[in-house]
Amino acid sequence: MRFALLGDNRIEAQPKLNGLCCCCSKPVIAKCGTRKIWHWAHKSKTDCDNWWEPETEWHRTWKNNYPADWQEIALFDKRTSEKHIADVLTANSLVLEFQHSNIHPQERTSRERFL
Numbered sequence: 689m690r691f692a693l694l695g696d697n698r699i700e701a702q703p704k705l706n707g708l709c710c711c712c713s714k715p716v717i718a719k720c721g722t723r724k725i726w727h728w729a730h731k732s733k734t735d736c737d738n739w740w741e742p743e744t745e746w747h748r749t750w751k752n753n754y755p756a757d758w759q760e761i762a763l764f765d766k767r768t769s770e771k772h773i774a775d776v777l778t779a780n781s782l783v784l785e786f787q788h789s790n791i792h793p794q795e796r797t798s799r800e801r802f803l
């Protein structure tokens with residue numbers, strides 16, 4: 689994830705920071721190494737967004753075509769209690785998901801039908 693909550697603010701990963709996941713509110717730690725893009729990761733295995741995949745530069749670049757406050761928006765379906773993080777949620781409530789790797793058509797349909 690690019691953003692985590694620190695107090696009321698969404699912040700980007702910086703060395704030695706801790707925050708809370710914007711989707712499940714569980715603790716996340718900043719991963720700021722040299723091999724992967726700086727990001728936040730859950731402190732322990734969690735049942736957060738089961739659609740979430742490790743983020744790449746490709747993915748981050750696509751999201752960065754949109755304002756930061758449109759990126760990584762947690763969406764909650766009250767009927768099913770499912771939570772997922774939209775790559776981008778526009779001001780007109782359009783959800784954009786950027787997918788580089790293959791996913792099964794059934795999973796794609798499931799994602800398209802969420803909310």
Ligand SMILES: [Zn+2]
Nearest residue numbers: 709711712736
């Ligand atoms: Zn989470």
